[in-house]
Amino acid sequence: MKLKNLVQKSLFIFLGILYFSGNNPSGKIQYFGVPTLVAPVADTRYFILDFKDDIANDTLWQQISAEGYPLRYTRPIRTGVCFDNKCRPLDVTIHWNPTGRYLGFELPEKEFLSKYDHEPFTAEEYEQLHALLTDQFSPLGSFHYNEIVPQADSTYDKVDAVSGATSANVLEYVVEGAAFTTYKLWNITYGSSQQHVQQLTEKALTPALVQLLLESPDMQDKLWALNHINGFITPDATLRQTLLTYISEKEFTLAERAIKSLNSRDLTDKTLQLEFTKKIFPASYSLKKLLLQKLQEAPALQPEVVQLLRKNLSSFTGESLTTLLDLWAHHAIFDSETRTAVEQLRQHSNPFIAKKAEIFLQKSTRPTTQK
Template sequence: MFYHFIGRLVILVFLFLTHSVVSYGLHWQKQKADENCVFLKHTFTDDSLETFSLLECQAADGPSNWFSSDIHQSVCNSGQCRMISIRLVWDGFGNYHHFELMDREPLTKTDHAEFSADDYNRLHFILSDSLSVFKDLEMEDLVVEKKNDVDGVSGATRKSLHDYVVQDAVYTCFTLWKVVYGKGKKNINNLLKQRVSQGYLANLLHKNDPIADFWVFNILAGNTQYVSSFVDQLIDRVASKDERNSSLALRVITVGSLSSEAVQKKLADQIPEVNDLKRLDIIWKLLECPAVSDEVVLQLLRYYLQGILNPAALSYAYQLVSARHISNPDIYQTIKEILTDKNQYVKNITNSLLLKKK
C-alpha cells in the first residue's frame, strides 16, 4: 500500500510540473501545428440522436492540421466503472495520431486499477491499427459470461482477444477503437470530401507530404475528372520511395490523361528511377493506351540496350510495337541491333516480333 501511494504521488507531481494534458503516441508538435490556425467546431447527430463533436484546426490556406474529440464516456455496462476522460487526435486527413489524458485523470481497468505506462503505450498501438480484430466484433463478442466482474462487466475477456487488448481493459480498448475508426474517422472523411475542388487538391499536393498525397490519390481514384489536371504530379510520384504512394499514383493515372506524347514520355522517363517490378507496371500502364508514340517505343527499346530493362520487361515492351512503329527507320534499326543480343530468348522474341509485323 505504501509503495502504491508513493508511486501515485510521483505520477501526480510529474503531471503537475508538466501539463494538465499528457500525450501518448506519436511526436506531437502542437504549437507549431496551431500557427495560423482557424479553430472550427463541428457537431454531428446520428440516428440515435447522440451527438459527437470535433474540433478542427484548419490552416489559413484551407487544409486541416488536425482534428480532436474529447471523449467523456463510461466503457462498461454494469455501472461500476467511472467515466473516462480522454482526447483523441487525428491528423488533417482523419488518420489516428495520438491520445491525450485530460485533467490529470488516468485511465482505469479492473477494480479501478490505473493504467501503467506500458498499458498506455499498448493502447496507442491498438488505436493505431486500422485493421484491428475489433473491426468485425460487437460489444457482446468481447467476453465470456460469468458471475464475477471483470473489466467492469459480468464476464471474462475471451482468450482469443488477450493478445489484442490491454489486460483487463477490453471494453476501454474496444470503445475507443470504435470511436477512432467509426464516428471519428467517418465524420472527418465526410467533412473533407465536401471540400474537394481542383484548388483544394492542388494545395494539398503542393505540400509534397506523403500523407497528403495518399489522401489526394484516393480522392482522385473516385473523381477521375480531376486526374488530367494533376497527371504531371502523379507521374512525379511514381518514382517515390514511398511504395504505397508510388503504386497508387500509377494506378490513378487514366488512359485519357496519357493521350499526349509529352505525358507518355514523362511516364517512360520514370523507368530508370524505379525498380524492375515498377518498370513492368509502367509498361503495363502504357499498354492501356490506344496508341503509343514512336518516340516512347524507341525510348523503351534503347532502355534495353542500356541495360535498364531486363529481357522480361523487353517482352512486354514489344507488345507496344505495331507495324507502324517498325516502319520508322530508327525503331527498325534499334530492333535489328537487339537481334544481335547474346541472349537466345531475346533473339527469339525479337525474330517473332519482326515476323508478326511484316
C-alpha cells in the same frame, strides 16, 4: 507556398506540444502523435453526422488553416464503461489527422481512465493505450464483443467487462484490466468516425493540399494522398513533378501508387510522358513492367517517346521486352524504324520473345488505323 513556409517555421514548436505525454500544466491528460500538417488554426467548423454507433455525441469538429486546409478532426466521446454492476462514464476526446490517421486523445481536467477495480491508469498504461490506438491493423478489428467481455457469472450475476479474465489471445492488444475500454476506443477510432473524416478531407482536396500531404513524415499519409489523386483531382505541374520523384527504387509501394495516381488525361502531356518514360530504363523488372503497362493507358505515344524506347531496346529483357512489344502493338507503332528493330528479335535466343516479335510483325502488315 504560404502554408508550407509556416509549417517549416513552426514545426519544432508544434511538435513540442503534440508529443506532449501526460504532464500537462493545465491538468489534462493527453497523448498525441506526429501531425500530418502543422500550421496555425484559423477557424473551426462542426458537422452533425450519423456515426451509426452508440455514442450520443453526433458532432465532428474540423480545424482548418487560413487556406482552408483541414488540419485536425476532433470528436468528444461520452459513454459508459460498465463492470461489477457499476458504470463509470468514459469522457474522452479523440483526434484524427486529415487523412483519417489517429492523432491522439485527451481527457478533461481532473478526468482519468480506470481499470476494472476502479484503479486509475498509470502513465505507462496511458502510453500503452496510445500505442494500441495508433495501430490501425490491430486484430481488435476482427474480435467480437463476446471475445472481449467474459460471460456473466450466474452465481453473482456480474459482467466484468475489463477484467483480467479477458481471453489470453486478446490481452496482447489491450491494456490489462481495461480490455473493454481499449476495444471500445479502438473501434470508435477506426469506425464510421474515421470514414467521415476521410470523406470531409476528400471534399477539400486540391493539388496544393495533396502536395502538402505527400510531404508528411508519415508513410500512411503519403499512401493515402497517392490513393486520392486519380479520380479526385487533376494534378498540376508541381504535383506531377512530385509524383515523378516518387517513382524510384527507394520505396516500391510508393512508386506503384504514384504510377496508379496518373490517368490517361495526365499522360497526354508531352513533357510528363517523356519524363515518365525515362523512369523505365534504370528501373527494376517489376517497376519496369508497371511503367510500360501504364503507358498503354495513354491516348497515344509521343514520337519522342517511341524513339526513346526504340533507342534503349537493349535495356529490355525477358517479360519486360514482350511487354514493350505489347505496348507498341497496342498503340499501332508500326513505322519502318520500329519494324526494323523488332525484326532483329526474330532471331532471339528466347523462343517466346522470338514468337512475340513474329506476331508483332504480322500485325504490322495488316491494314490498320494509326492512333
